[in-house]
Amino acid sequence: MTTSLDTVVIGGGAMGSATAWALARRGRDVTLLEQFGRGHRNGASHGTTRNFNPGYADPDYVAMLAESARAWNRLEADSGELLLARTGVVNHGADPRLPEIRSALLAAGLRAEFLSVEEAAERWRGIRFETRVLHMADGGQLNPDAALPAMQRLAAGLGAEIRHQARVLELHVLDDGVRLTVESGGRTEVLSARQAVVTAGGWTTKLLAKVAPLPRLTVTEEQPAHFDIMDDGARWPGFNHMPGRGDAYGYWRSPVYGMHTPGEGIKAGWHGAGPVVDPDRRTFAPEPGQRAALQRYAREWLPGVDADSLTDISCTYTTTADENFILDRIGPVVIGAGFSGHGFKFTPAVGRILADLATGDGGAPAIFSASRPGLR
Template identity: 70%
Template sequence: MNTNLDTVVIGGGAMGSAAAWALSRRGRQVTLVEQFGPGHTIGASHGATRNLNPGYHQPDYVAMLAEVLSLWEELEQESGVRLLARTGIVNHGPGFEPQQVAAALGSAGIRAEFLAPAEAGERWRGIRFDRQVLHMPDGGQLNPEAALPVFQQLAAARGAEIRHHTKVVDFKVFDDGVRLTLESAGGTEVVTAAQAVVTAGGWTEKLLASAAGNDAAGMRIPTLRVTQEQPAHFRVADDGAVWPGFNHYPGPDYQGWYSPVYGMQTPGEGIKAGWHGVGPVVDPDHRDFLPEPAQLAALQAYARDWLPGVDPEQFEAISCTYTTTPDEDFVLDRVGPVVIGAGFSGHGFKFTPVIGRILADLATGTRDAPSIFRASR
């Protein structure tokens, strides 16, 4: 059977779900296909917490922050589901440029204040500070486990078709559209579409490579490095401590290349902490999900040094993936009938609704993405 569609979104993680939501809001016919089931833990969009860290100074990212704070509120109001806990975010350390960040955020109407180490330590005694701290009260923790179903349910309510357990086993690109071979429990199906939105996370390069030999030759994107990241939830040792989200930039001399560190409280699970983007390179189809011993030992050492509010000996290891570009900027672009959203480099989740909007813009020809996200950069 050959089915003709308007837009197929390939990959039902955060960005694909947001793209389906944004396209459905514009009245577009959209079909979202995801190779795994709802709430799977094989990619990058699972778990109950992600920091919404406003600590940017680059103009394009700051503009996206201003938009996304409004969009998360809009999603909460429309769905009736709480998606953002505004605990605030504190950033500190010698590898951080707080003055630039505070100035950029202030110009966008996003709050930021400086605190001395002693004052910050009094407010948040579970964290040790040794220099000036930038507190951003508009930040906090997002809940992916709640957000992905919200995007998909709101999209479906506007007519989107959401198909889990549906794998793209062949992908061909032509001048006037795409042809996909889909495999599911119901068998194999060939569909054609005017366009495809590729939001396949760690599988992006594999998917684009499968289209080799036709017009996909023009779909060159920055190299994507897929890593298995290994944060952990540490048991809370100080029940009276208040926990904001935090990002610490201790500099290159601390634990060698283990820098920076992010963290937050995950209700019922403890204090999540992890290195940023230093996990081993993996094939997303062949992962062991096991923590790398040296990195885990260094993370425990970090907890002993900088997180007095946790028990560094009591923890639960976590496994997820990063898909990272060389410059850690995203890929948001259109090449012929293919829109690509990839390379979110461990800091994309906070921007999910805006990324959905940008991908919908690209799919509908409304406007281009900022130039820093071009595939050809």
């Protein structure tokens, strides 16, 4: 027996939850299918901190930043949850884009100011600075572990069906929609729907390889860590640090990002430097070389932490060749993928865009097209 539905969202991480919430607010019939249980740690949408980093100059991203800032406020008001700790974010290091970022943010009504090394060190003594700092006061830290349940709860309250431990085994495109084979509770069922929104993270290619012409998506296992705080009096913004040139930076794997995670320490990690993995065969174990390099970074640049006392973290990135997202529709399949380690802050805007694509109410900026040049 086949159950007929309107819209199925496949993948209940951040983007799928936001899409279900956006569709339910429009009065649409939506079913969200998540292959794992509530609060799982198998993808990219877990933990209690993600930086809301406003450090963008591209107008499409800046517009999404402004929209997302308003939408996170709305989600907090609607859910009664505190989701965004507004600590500010500082970007520093050898990044030539900082003046352009500052100008773009100010034009969009977002705060951005340059501080000298001395001014930054006085405010945030737990971090060492060698270049001037771009301080973005509207930045801060988001809480995925609170945000996902909040969006799902609100969506369910508006009529959405939220199903965990419902794994989509197959997806087929039909003349009038899609057909899904779903494994749930030890049994297999067949669902048909007018359309599907696929927000499956690292499993996107596995699910859609035979369905839609996808660009290459690279899944990596990233391994940041929480470092114990030594300086209890230090204040901590979110931070992003670009490497300079020369031997002193030879051990760096990539730019570094970080933030304070209350109760767990200072989170720091390399950006997109982890090994390529099959998301169904992850070890969750840190790679020793990267771990040692991150400890060295902490010793040299984070005087407020104990570099020898850390707790490893594991998550995934699903990355496109240009690190821009894929937000597109191919037939009855809407695709949200390739968030490349910088998507979480945009979650509400992405949910709105994917809902627009599903309902025909609008499209996505061209930079997010699945067929844009240079992605293969």
